[in-house]
Amino acid sequence: MQLKFLPSFVKRKGRITKKQTQSLTSLSEFSVKSIQEVEYISKQFDKCYLEIGFGNAENIICQATNEPSSLFIGSEVYMSGIGTLVSNIKENKINNIRIFSDDIRLLLDQRPKKVFDSVIIICPDPWPKEKHHKRRLINKSFLKMIHDFMKDDSNLYISTDWENYAESISESFKVNKLFKPSSHKPFQKDSLSKFERRGIEEGRELFEFNYEKLL
Ligand SMILES: C[S@@+](CC[C@H](N)C(=O)[O-])C[C@H]1O[C@@H](n2cnc3c(N)ncnc32)[C@H](O)[C@@H]1O
Numbered sequence: 001m002q003l004k005f006l007p008s009f010v011k012r013k014g015r016i017t018k019k020q021t022q023s024l025t026s027l028s029e030f031s032v033k034s035i036q037e038v039e040y041i042s043k044q045f046d047k048c049y050l051e052i053g054f055g056n057a058e059n060i061i062c063q064a065t066n067e068p069s070s071l072f073i074g075s076e077v078y079m080s081g082i083g084t085l086v087s088n089i090k091e092n093k094i095n096n097i098r099i100f101s102d103d104i105r106l107l108l109d110q111r112p113k114k115v116f117d118s119v120i121i122i123c124p125d126p127w128p129k130e131k132h133h134k135r136r137l138i139n140k141s142f143l144k145m146i147h148d149f150m151k152d153d154s155n156l157y158i159s160t161d162w163e164n165y166a167e168s169i170s171e172s173f174k175v176n177k178l179f180k181p182s183s184h185k186p187f188q189k190d191s192l193s194k195f196e197r198r199g200i201e202e203g204r205e206l207f208e209f210n211y212e213k214l215l
Contacts, residue, residue: 004109020080030099032099032100036110038107045096049186051063054081055076057084070117072097073099077102077103114150119156122157123161123193124137124165126160140172140175143172156179160207161195162204173209182212
């Protein structure tokens with residue numbers, strides 16, 4: 001099968017618990033499959049956030065709980081993380097999270113609609129070896145893709161603990177001129193994510209990008 005995009009993730013099966021497997025049976029209740037669906041559901045909320053690669057779902061759960069009047073779309077391919085999120089949604093009766101359980105580029109490969117007020121990407125897979133740089137999610141063409149789905153004056157937040165990735169993200173912003181640096185962080189970030197914590201424990205610096213969409 002010919003893949004449309006070079007995978008930006010390692011499809012880890014990981015250890016999946018019984019609880020996560022059980023939760024995954026109700027994934028469809030909380031799933032979105034198209035941008036039209038996102039647009040339709042978002043009309044019931046004040047704002048619409050997109051978190052790409054939510055991992056163990058710590059951040060999206062925290063943000064969605066703090067801001068119940070906003071809709072949070074979480075995108076992830078990692079099944080145990082998706083299972084954790086579904087079980088939290090059910091246990092805590094969270095009604096403002098929906099899940100796109102596939103490569104985000106498949107959602108963004110549809111006719112653009114300006115639906116997102118903020119897009120959040122915390123520690124995208126770094127692909128540190130040079131021969132793998134082409135697998136990195138954030139590049140010029142991805143920024144163009146995401147730009148088309150963001151509302152005017154919306155925000156994009158990215159963090160990475162890999163200096164070389166930070167340099168290439170910075171370069172991508174510079175060349176495509178679709179965003180400008182902003183002093184505004186689109187969400188209140190009270191704690192570090194699992195991968196941010198790991199990077200700092202391993203002695204790496206955390207680089208953050210707050211950008212605002214230009215028309
Ligand atoms: C390094 S982990 C970071 C997880 C979490 N944000 C954190 O900081 O703890 C990157 C995550 O992005 C997900 N990911 C990578 N490419 C993706 C894509 N194209 N669409 C959706 N998720 C993706 C991976 O499955 C992985 O769980």
